[in-house]
Amino acid sequence: MLVRPGIEDWKLVCRYTGQVLIGIACLIVLPALTAVAFREWASLVDFLVGLGAALALGSAMALAGATDRRPTWMHGMATAGISWLVATASPPSPIGSPGTTSSISTRCST
16 A cells, blocks of 8 residues: 655655764764865865755754654655665755766766
8 A cells, every 4th residue: 555645654754764874974074074184175165065965964964854743654764765865966966076077867876
């Protein structure tokens, strides 16, 4: 049986996808601290830009999906898939580091 998701379902998925993206942004702090330790200022700027973009996008998604509902397995499956796509396409993704590739389709297919 297929379940047709409603607007409240998508809000819930958006909320948890935003939280996953905020978590990924928090992981960018470690490479940023390493860049400071090795005095790689250009890399630090890249990490901070990616961190800010991920925090902004994740916070916006989490706020847009504010709801009191509890997630079910369907929400979890959708969140996992959409989080993977958003995290891969977002700026702090290591796949999108300068010099690795310039194509968004290549970033999403690896």
